[in-house]
Amino acid sequence: MTLTNINIPRLQLEGMTKIYPAVIANESIDMTIAPGEIHAVLGENGAGKSTLMKMIYGVIKPDRGRILWNGEPVDITNPAHARKLGIGMVFQHFSLFETLSVAENISLAMEDYGSLDDLSRRISEVSEEYGLPLDPGRMVHSLSVGIRQRVEILRCLLQQPKLLIMDEPTSVLTPQAVRKMFATLRRLAAEGCSILYISHKLDEIMELCHSATIIRGGKVTGYAVCAEESAASLARMMIGRELPTCSRKRPDVEGQECLRVNRLCKIAADQFGTSLERVSFSVYSGEIVGLAGISGNGQQELLYALSGERPVADRGAITIDGESVGHLNAAQRRELGLGFVPEERLGRGAVPGMSLSDNGILTAHRHGMVRKGLLDFGRAKRFAQKCVTDFTVKCGSVDDLITSLSGGNIQKFITGREILQQPKLLIVSQPTWGVDIGAANIIRQAMIDLRNNGSAVLVVSEELDELFEICDRLLVIARGRVSPSVKVEKTSKEEIGLWMSGMFPGGPVDTNKARELQSEGCCVD
Amino acid sequence: MDLSLVLHIMVAAVAAGTPFVFAALGELVTEKSGVLNLGVEGMMLVGAITGFIAMAKSGSLLLAVVSGMAAGAAMAAVFGVLTLTLMANQVASGLALTIFGMGLSAFLGLDYTSFALPGVAELHLPLLSDLPVIGPLLFSYDVLVYSSVVLFVAVSWFLYKTRAGLLLRGIGEAPESAHALGYNVIGIRYLAVLFGGAMAGLGGVYLSVAYTPVWVEGMVAGRGWVSLALVVFATWRPLRVMAGAYLFGGITIAQFHVQGFGIEIPSQLLSMLPYIATIIVLVVISRDQQTIRLNSPASLGKTYHPENQ
Structure with missing residues (x-):
C-alpha cells in the first residue's frame, strides 16, 4: 500500500541553519532518517536539538537549508502542514489544554474528525490497539503526567504519522512507564514509522535507538550506529571530553538527627495541588537523603513547608537539631542553619x-x-x-x-x-535540572563534599540516576505520602519506580490497584 | 406589593440589564481568548455617541446599530494593535482606551448635548403581546432587547458547541500549546477583541438610542466597569453573565421604587444596593474553586510573544 521505497530516506536535512541575534542555534546540520528507523538526536541542554526539531515541525523557519521528505524537497510552513505530510511531534513541555477533555484536546490537532463522539470512539479504539488505555471524556488537568504524555502520543498516532518526533519524552516517567513507551515506539517503527528521539540520556538511547546524530553547540559532532558505540564514546562526542564522574569517596560520618519531619499534614492551598498526609522522615548529619517521585505528587507542598515559606500550625511537625520549627518563617529557619534551593530559579531562588x-x-x-x-x-x-x-x-x-x-x-x-x-541542613530541589553534564557534576560533587563535612542534605529530584549516584538513603513521595527510607545499595531503580507509583508499604495504592496499574505501565493518576 | 408593580419592575429590569448583556457578552468572548480589555466603558461611550448621531441624522435604527458597532470595533482595533501587535501591557492600554473614549465621545457629542431622540418603539406581536402577564413580561420589548437574547444564545452555542469556540477557549487557556499546534494565536485574539468592541458599541447604542434616548456626556455612567465585573463574578459563563445583568437591572429599578415610597433610607445607600447585591449573589453562586479554575482563561491578561517560545 505504501509507496515509499526503502532506498529513499524518509527525511533528509541538508545544511539546516538557524541564527538568533545572540547565538547560532543550528549551523549547517545534515541528517538522514530511513523509514522505520529510530534515530536519536543527542546533545546537551542548549545544544540546539529542540530548535532543529521545531524547524522540521514547521514551528520556526530555518534561515538556510533544505528539507527532503521522501526524496522531495518541501518547505514546511507550519505545524498543520507538517501534520498533513505525516509528521507528528510530542513536545517536551506538553502542548495540552488543561481545562479541556482528552477528546477536545485531540480534536484541536485534527483537520477532519466528524463529530466529537466519532473521535472519542476512534481514540478508544486506537488506544486499546496500542495498549495505551485512555478515557476520552476525562479532563486533562485530572490526569497524571504519564497519562498526559499518552494523550500527546495518541494525538500523533491518530494521524498515522510517517515520522514521529519525541522531544525528551522520558523526563517525567517512571522506569516502568519508560519501558512501556519504548515497546510502543518499537512497534511503531516495525510498522514503518520513523522516529526521531531527542534525549540527553545515554542509556536510553543505547537501549532504544538504531542510530544517532550528535549535536554540540549547534553543530553536528558525529553520527553513530548505536550498536557499535558505548555510552562512554557517545558521551565523548556529546560533551567533547570524558564523562565526568563524582568521587566515590564516602567516609562514614557519625551524625545526629538533623531534620525530623513528624506526621506532617497539610491541606493543599490550591485544589490542583496535593495534600500532605502524615509525612514522617528524618535526615541525619553526614548523609544525603534523596526524595524521588513524579512531579506533582506533593514535592512542592512539602518543600514550602520545609523551607518555612508556608509555616505549619503544628510546630513540632518539623524539627531542626531537636528544635521545633514548624511555626517559624523562612528567615528564622535559615538562622538555625537551613540552606534552601527552590526549583524555580527566578522569582523564588x-x-x-x-x-x-x-x-x-x-x-x-x-x-x-x-x-x-x-x-x-x-x-x-x-x-x-x-x-x-x-x-x-x-x-x-x-x-x-x-x-x-x-x-x-x-x-x-x-x-x-x-x-x-x-549550612547544617541543605534542602535542594531539582539541583541539576537543565544544567549541562559538566556543571551538574560540579554541583553534585559540592553536595557530596558538604555531606562529608558533616552537613545533612535532602535532595528532591525526578532524575533517578542522579539520586542513585549521590544519595545514601532514598525516600519516595507519591500522592502526598512519603515512603519508608531505604539504603541506596539495598534497592533498585525498578523498586523505586514501583514506589513512585504509590506501591510502597503504607502507600496510597493497595495491591489490587497495583496489579491493575502494572498492566497500564504504572502511571498513577 | 401588587402584581402589576412586580411585573413592571421585572419588565423594566430586562431593559435596564440589556446594555450589560451586550457589553459583558462581548468582553466574555474577548477574555476567553486570554485578552483583558479594560476599555469597555470607553468603547460603549464611543458606540453610544456614534449610534446617536447616526440615528439623529438618518432616523434609521439599523444604521445606528451598524455604525455604533463599527465604532466600538474601531476602538477595539486600536487596543488590539497596541496589545497584540505592539505587545503593550493590556491593563494600561485598556485604561487608556477608556479615558480616550470618554474624551472622544464628549467631543463628538458637543453639538448633541441634551438633544432627544424619539426612542425605539416596542414590537407589538399580535396575540402574544396581548396575553395577560406573559404578554408584558416576555413580549413587550423593542427589537434590540430581543437581539440581545439571540446574541446570548449564539455566543453560548459558539463557545461550547463549535470547534472554533473550542479553539478560542484553548487559546485563552494555553496560547503556547495552540501555537505549537499551528494556530494563529494573535489573529484569533484580534477577532475576539474586535467582537468584544462591537458588542460594547452595541451596548452603547442601546443606551443612547433606546434606553434613555438623550445624549448626555458620560451617559454610560460606569456600566462598562460593571460589565467587566459581571464577567469575572460570573466566572466567564454566559448564562451567569446574563442572570447577573438582569439581577443588576432589577435591583436598580426596585431601589428607585423603594426611594419613591419615601422609606427612610439614605438614597446613597440604596444606590449602592445593585452593586453590592450583584457581587454577593455572583460570588456565592461561583464560590467553588474548581468552577473558577475550569472557566477562567489561564492566560488572561498575559502578553503573548509567538517568537519567544
Whole structure:
C-alpha cells in the first residue's frame, strides 16, 4: 500500500541553519532518517536539538537549508502542514489544554474528525490497539503526567504519522512507564514509522535507538550506529571530553538527627495541588537523603513547608537539631542553619532585576555582610566572586543582572550561594535540572563534599540516576505520602519506580490497584 | 406589593440589564481568548455617541446599530494593535482606551448635548403581546432587547458547541500549546477583541438610542466597569453573565421604587444596593474553586510573544 521505497530516506536535512541575534542555534546540520528507523538526536541542554526539531515541525523557519521528505524537497510552513505530510511531534513541555477533555484536546490537532463522539470512539479504539488505555471524556488537568504524555502520543498516532518526533519524552516517567513507551515506539517503527528521539540520556538511547546524530553547540559532532558505540564514546562526542564522574569517596560520618519531619499534614492551598498526609522522615548529619517521585505528587507542598515559606500550625511537625520549627518563617529557619534551593530559579531562588552580588546578599547576609545595619558591598562582591569561581558560573562580572545568565548558570550560582554558607541542613530541589553534564557534576560533587563535612542534605529530584549516584538513603513521595527510607545499595531503580507509583508499604495504592496499574505501565493518576 | 408593580419592575429590569448583556457578552468572548480589555466603558461611550448621531441624522435604527458597532470595533482595533501587535501591557492600554473614549465621545457629542431622540418603539406581536402577564413580561420589548437574547444564545452555542469556540477557549487557556499546534494565536485574539468592541458599541447604542434616548456626556455612567465585573463574578459563563445583568437591572429599578415610597433610607445607600447585591449573589453562586479554575482563561491578561517560545 505504501509507496515509499526503502532506498529513499524518509527525511533528509541538508545544511539546516538557524541564527538568533545572540547565538547560532543550528549551523549547517545534515541528517538522514530511513523509514522505520529510530534515530536519536543527542546533545546537551542548549545544544540546539529542540530548535532543529521545531524547524522540521514547521514551528520556526530555518534561515538556510533544505528539507527532503521522501526524496522531495518541501518547505514546511507550519505545524498543520507538517501534520498533513505525516509528521507528528510530542513536545517536551506538553502542548495540552488543561481545562479541556482528552477528546477536545485531540480534536484541536485534527483537520477532519466528524463529530466529537466519532473521535472519542476512534481514540478508544486506537488506544486499546496500542495498549495505551485512555478515557476520552476525562479532563486533562485530572490526569497524571504519564497519562498526559499518552494523550500527546495518541494525538500523533491518530494521524498515522510517517515520522514521529519525541522531544525528551522520558523526563517525567517512571522506569516502568519508560519501558512501556519504548515497546510502543518499537512497534511503531516495525510498522514503518520513523522516529526521531531527542534525549540527553545515554542509556536510553543505547537501549532504544538504531542510530544517532550528535549535536554540540549547534553543530553536528558525529553520527553513530548505536550498536557499535558505548555510552562512554557517545558521551565523548556529546560533551567533547570524558564523562565526568563524582568521587566515590564516602567516609562514614557519625551524625545526629538533623531534620525530623513528624506526621506532617497539610491541606493543599490550591485544589490542583496535593495534600500532605502524615509525612514522617528524618535526615541525619553526614548523609544525603534523596526524595524521588513524579512531579506533582506533593514535592512542592512539602518543600514550602520545609523551607518555612508556608509555616505549619503544628510546630513540632518539623524539627531542626531537636528544635521545633514548624511555626517559624523562612528567615528564622535559615538562622538555625537551613540552606534552601527552590526549583524555580527566578522569582523564588533569585530576584530577576538584581545583580549576582545583590542576589548573593539575599541569603548570605548572615555571614558578616551587614555591619551596624549597613551592607558591606565589598564583602558581598567577594562572596559572589568566590561563588562564580568555585562553581564555574559563566558570566561577565558579578555586577551583571542575574537574568543575563543562562538557566544552568543561574542554577549553579544559587546552589553555590547556599553551599558556600556551609549550612547544617541543605534542602535542594531539582539541583541539576537543565544544567549541562559538566556543571551538574560540579554541583553534585559540592553536595557530596558538604555531606562529608558533616552537613545533612535532602535532595528532591525526578532524575533517578542522579539520586542513585549521590544519595545514601532514598525516600519516595507519591500522592502526598512519603515512603519508608531505604539504603541506596539495598534497592533498585525498578523498586523505586514501583514506589513512585504509590506501591510502597503504607502507600496510597493497595495491591489490587497495583496489579491493575502494572498492566497500564504504572502511571498513577 | 401588587402584581402589576412586580411585573413592571421585572419588565423594566430586562431593559435596564440589556446594555450589560451586550457589553459583558462581548468582553466574555474577548477574555476567553486570554485578552483583558479594560476599555469597555470607553468603547460603549464611543458606540453610544456614534449610534446617536447616526440615528439623529438618518432616523434609521439599523444604521445606528451598524455604525455604533463599527465604532466600538474601531476602538477595539486600536487596543488590539497596541496589545497584540505592539505587545503593550493590556491593563494600561485598556485604561487608556477608556479615558480616550470618554474624551472622544464628549467631543463628538458637543453639538448633541441634551438633544432627544424619539426612542425605539416596542414590537407589538399580535396575540402574544396581548396575553395577560406573559404578554408584558416576555413580549413587550423593542427589537434590540430581543437581539440581545439571540446574541446570548449564539455566543453560548459558539463557545461550547463549535470547534472554533473550542479553539478560542484553548487559546485563552494555553496560547503556547495552540501555537505549537499551528494556530494563529494573535489573529484569533484580534477577532475576539474586535467582537468584544462591537458588542460594547452595541451596548452603547442601546443606551443612547433606546434606553434613555438623550445624549448626555458620560451617559454610560460606569456600566462598562460593571460589565467587566459581571464577567469575572460570573466566572466567564454566559448564562451567569446574563442572570447577573438582569439581577443588576432589577435591583436598580426596585431601589428607585423603594426611594419613591419615601422609606427612610439614605438614597446613597440604596444606590449602592445593585452593586453590592450583584457581587454577593455572583460570588456565592461561583464560590467553588474548581468552577473558577475550569472557566477562567489561564492566560488572561498575559502578553503573548509567538517568537519567544
